[in-house]
Amino acid sequence: MADHPIQGLMNTAMNNLQQMIDVNTIIGDPIETPDGGVILTVSKVGFGFAAGGSEFGGDNKNSKLPFGGGSGGGVSITPIAFLIVNSKEVKMLHLDENTHLIDKVIEMAPQAVQKIQDMFKKKDNEDANMQPTTIM
Known part of the structure; x- marks a missing residue:
């Protein structure tokens, strides 16, 4: 059974979003400091996804139909803090102190x-x- 074109659009969009967002997006790659400490960025990640389509039926059910469709997604990455780890302490430095x-x-x-x-x-x-x- 052949996949529906909408399913193909959704799979493509989701695979691309999955490639953009991984654990290193939320907790950044570690940055080593000269004193042996490590700094990690902490980010807030939001993403949205939408898909839609259309299918116009005709008399001939075996035709490809004049199908129309679309999909899209968006990603928002906002750094919110730095996690600082050294031999003396572990400290969270927030960029927006009020929240x-x-x-x-x-x-x-x-x-x-x-x-x-x-x-x-x-x-x-x-x-x-x-x-x-x-x-x-």
């Missing part, structure tokens, strides 16, 4: 926990140092 509130909260969580623990230790020390008073 990554959750990441900031996660990054600040260990510091917040440490401050809360310090507050409890300070309170425990104050309680231990208090002298009982007697009323006469």
